[in-house]
Amino acid sequence: MKTLVLTAHPDLSSSSSNLRWYEALSNTAEVTTRDLMAVGGSEMRFDPAGEQALLIDTDRIIMQFPFYWYSSPPW
Known part of the structure; x- marks a missing residue:
């Protein structure tokens, strides 16, 4: 099963x-x-066609973002 993890963090390295x-x-x-x-x-x-191709080619999508946001990213 292919999994795609989309991470949205303003400063992931820190x-x-x-x-x-x-x-x-x-x-x-x-x-x-x-x-x-x-x-x-x-x-x-983003390149919409490229991002859509990644989504189509996966079985499971996980969105990772800071818990302190208490919600999904606004974009």
């Missing part, structure tokens, strides 16, 4: 818990991780 989680999943077979800030920049500009 986060102790989110970074560990992201790195552990990045080294797991059948898991693709995407740091949305690294891919889309602070403006969150």
Whole structure:
């Protein structure tokens, strides 16, 4: 089963818990991780066709973001 993990963190490199989680999943077979800030920049500009292809080619999608937001990312 293919899993796609979409991570949205304003500064992933300085986060102790989110970074560990992201790195552990990045080294797991059948898991693709995407740091949305690294891919889309602070403006969150993406290639829609490319992102849609990733979503279609996966069985499970996990969204990872800071707990202190108490909600999903606004973008």
